[in-house]
Amino acid sequence: MSLNRKDFLKKAFKTGLLLFGGSSLFEVVAAGELVKQKGPEAARSIQWAMLVDIPRCLEAGECVDCIAACDRTHNVPHIANKKHEIKWIWKEKYENSFPEQTYEYIREDIGKGEVMMLCNHCGDPPCVRVCPTHATWRRKDGIVMMDMHRCIGCRYCMAACPYGSRSFNWSDPRKFIPEKAINPGYPTRTKGVVEKCSFCNERIDIGLIPACVEACREKALVFGDINDPGSNVRKLLQKRFAIRRKPSLGTEPHVYYMI
Amino acid sequence: MFEKALRGGIKYWSAVLVLALVILVGFIFYLNQLHEGLAVTGMSRDVSWGFYIAQFTFFVGVAASAVTVVLPYYLHDYKVFSRITILGEFLAISSVIVCLTFIFVDMGMPFRLFNVFLHPAPSSPMFWDTVVLSGYLILNLLIGWVTLGAERKKTAPPSWIRPFIYLSIPWAISIHTVTAFIYAGLPGRHLWLSAIIAARFLASAFASGPALLVLFCLFMERYTGFKPGRGPVKALLVIVTYAFSANIFFILLELFTTFYSGIPAATHPLVYLFMGLHGFKELVPVMWVSVVLAIISLILLLVPSFRERTFFSIFAAVGVILSIWIDKGFGFVPAGFIPNPMNRITEYSPTMTELTISAGVFAIGLLILLVLYKIAISVREEV
Numbered sequence: 001m002s003l004n005r006k007d008f009l010k011k012a013f014k015t016g017l018l019l020f021g022g023s024s025l026f027e028v029v030a031a032g033e034l035v036k037q038k039g040p041e042a043a044r045s046i047q048w049a050m051l052v053d054i055p056r057c058l059e060a061g062e063c064v065d066c067i068a069a070c071d072r073t074h075n076v077p078h079i080a081n082k083k084h085e086i087k088w089i090w091k092e093k094y095e096n097s098f099p100e101q102t103y104e105y106i107r108e109d110i111g112k113g114e115v116m117m118l119c120n121h122c123g124d125p126p127c128v129r130v131c132p133t134h135a136t137w138r139r140k141d142g143i144v145m146m147d148m149h150r151c152i153g154c155r156y157c158m159a160a161c162p163y164g165s166r167s168f169n170w171s172d173p174r175k176f177i178p179e180k181a182i183n184p185g186y187p188t189r190t191k192g193v194v195e196k197c198s199f200c201n202e203r204i205d206i207g208l209i210p211a212c213v214e215a216c217r218e219k220a221l222v223f224g225d226i227n228d229p230g231s232n233v234r235k236l237l238q239k240r241f242a243i244r245r246k247p248s249l250g251t252e253p254h255v256y257y258m259i
Numbered sequence: 260m261f262e263k264a265l266r267g268g269i270k271y272w273s274a275v276l277v278l279a280l281v282i283l284v285g286f287i288f289y290l291n292q293l294h295e296g297l298a299v300t301g302m303s304r305d306v307s308w309g310f311y312i313a314q315f316t317f318f319v320g321v322a323a324s325a326v327t328v329v330l331p332y333y334l335h336d337y338k339v340f341s342r343i344t345i346l347g348e349f350l351a352i353s354s355v356i357v358c359l360t361f362i363f364v365d366m367g368m369p370f371r372l373f374n375v376f377l378h379p380a381p382s383s384p385m386f387w388d389t390v391v392l393s394g395y396l397i398l399n400l401l402i403g404w405v406t407l408g409a410e411r412k413k414t415a416p417p418s419w420i421r422p423f424i425y426l427s428i429p430w431a432i433s434i435h436t437v438t439a440f441i442y443a444g445l446p447g448r449h450l451w452l453s454a455i456i457a458a459r460f461l462a463s464a465f466a467s468g469p470a471l472l473v474l475f476c477l478f479m480e481r482y483t484g485f486k487p488g489r490g491p492v493k494a495l496l497v498i499v500t501y502a503f504s505a506n507i508f509f510i511l512l513e514l515f516t517t518f519y520s521g522i523p524a525a526t527h528p529l530v531y532l533f534m535g536l537h538g539f540k541e542l543v544p545v546m547w548v549s550v551v552l553a554i555i556s557l558i559l560l561l562v563p564s565f566r567e568r569t570f571f572s573i574f575a576a577v578g579v580i581l582s583i584w585i586d587k588g589f590g591f592v593p594a595g596f597i598p599n600p601m602n603r604i605t606e607y608s609p610t611m612t613e614l615t616i617s618a619g620v621f622a623i624g625l626l627i628l629l630v631l632y633k634i635a636i637s638v639r640e641e642v
Contacts (some may be wrong), residue, residue, distance in 0.1 A: 159596070
């Protein structure tokens with residue numbers, strides 16, 4: 001088959017249209033499960049958000065089910081050297097998570113307790129602003145994504161993230177995942193790229209909730225569309241008082257912490 | 260003109276050889292880093308930029324400082340600089356190459372670096388930095404080569420080069436401003452989140468760059484056939500004095516705003532640098548070396564009877580360069596990450612691998628500088 005330049009361009013254009021149309025169609029259908037089929041316009045205004053019920057999480061004590069589920073699902077390596085850790089969802093002391101919302105005589109259970117940390121999937125993410133290659137970007141449904149195939153490993157996003165939510169692969173992460181533990185359904189990463197929590201975009205796209213939320217037996221993690229007034233997250237926010245990390249920075253974090 | 264770089268004495272060739280060896284050793288260590296990943300450096304999840312990016316920052320300043328000789332000569336027809344302007348331009352060329360190489364060795368995925376041009380992101384200062392740095396390199400290569408070529412033929416530089424020279428002046432300012440913007444626009448990094456960073460960068464650049472030129476001029480005066488004379492050195496030292504004073508003034512402004520307002524998160528990195536924070540004080544001694552050097556150098560520069568003596572001017576120039584290098588090339592970058600967003604402290608110090616690779620990059624810069632200066636000097640000796 002021979003192609004002249006004009007034909008090639010035509011075909012390339014059509015294929016492009018198909019791919020572009022196809023991908024948005026996929027997003028609408030796939031996210032449908034969670035948003036109860038509200039049509040393409042509604043899909044565009046989805047904003048996924050997570051609520052962390054701090055007291056309920058604390059009741060579970062040493063439980064790390066959510067972390068284990070996430071690490072297993074996403075092949076997150078366990079690296080002993082703290083300096084090279086990869087963390088998607090992890091526990092951090094309240095006073096370290098909310099340094100500006102703590103004081104000496106704070107209620108002990110919360111003030112000295114630990115809370116879950118993960119990417120805030122900001123409405124105005126500084127990491128996306130600074131990325132020199134669009135390797136990290138914000139999806140229409142608010143998920144801040146990472147393209148590990150485009151990332152050049154400059155780590156500017158890590159400097160920009162005011163939440164410490166990003167990890168860099170200082171060495172080959174595969175060395176730190178036991179062969180048996182590898183989930184073949186999710187790609188492992190290479191050295192030299194940045195990664196972080198993806199709100200389980202791969203699960204959301206097929207109508208599932210994030211792995212950490214699913215794994216939490218205490219139901220201390222709640223996930224939903226915060227733009228939908230009827231959603232579970234919106235209803236809970238009307239009942240419970242919640243705070244966000246570093247709201248003064250204007251990043252519009254979408255992880256809420258219920259006190 | 261390049262043939263001049265191929266004819267030299269034993270000293271020239273042994274310098275070339277030594278630098279080539281250092282580059283080779285650095286390259287071997289770089290291959291190891293490429294193989295193992297950046298885990299061979301001292302950087303961490305918390306301090307994710309270190310020595311490489313700090314050197315990049317310092318050398319953007321050296322590159323930008325060419326403007327301190329270009330501007331007086333071309334805009335004000337300041338004849339004293341007529342014979343050393345080329346030294347400034349060539350210093351800019353080698354510095355920009357050092358900067359770009361430091362960016363390259365800092366990348367986790369260096370072979371994807373061209374993604375910056377393949378998927379340009381105008382919202383990122385880093386994208387703009389690669390644009391302005393490449394542009395600045397091209398401008399200086401063009402200007403340096405054309406003006407030196409004209410000098411060799413004992414003619415005036417062609418008039419078409421003028422617009423490029425004028426363009427190179429604001430362009431020099433732009434490279435360091437954009438470099439400052441890499442830091443100064445990040446929410447939550449309090450040491451960096453300050454409008455004075457770009458001004459501080461420029462002031463320190465216009466002190467450290469000419470100070471380097473002073474050393475080069477004095478070196479050439481003594482060891483080569485090209486004698487710049489006392490005039491340019493004297494004028495350069497005046498520039499160093501003003502710029503260095505401005506730099507210290509800007510730092511004091513920063514200290515006032517930070518400590519008088521007393522906002523804890525803003526004070527932490529500076530307390531860490533100069534006093535230590537929660538028992539972590541790795542950088543404190545070296546930061547005080549920077550302060551002491553700054554004070555001594557400033558006194559030597561301000562008092563004319565010191566400034567005009569070669570011995571003291573060498574001391575002052577070295578002091579200024581070291582003091583600024585510690586501030587910009589050592590403290591500023593890691594301290595921006597301390598404490599981390601979780602208010603925890605992870606300290607940073609470069610590893611041997613990191614330092615060896617950096618030595619290799621310095622050697623690349625020095626080799627380029629040596630070759631370019633050799634050409635310039637040979638042309639001068641001929642004319």
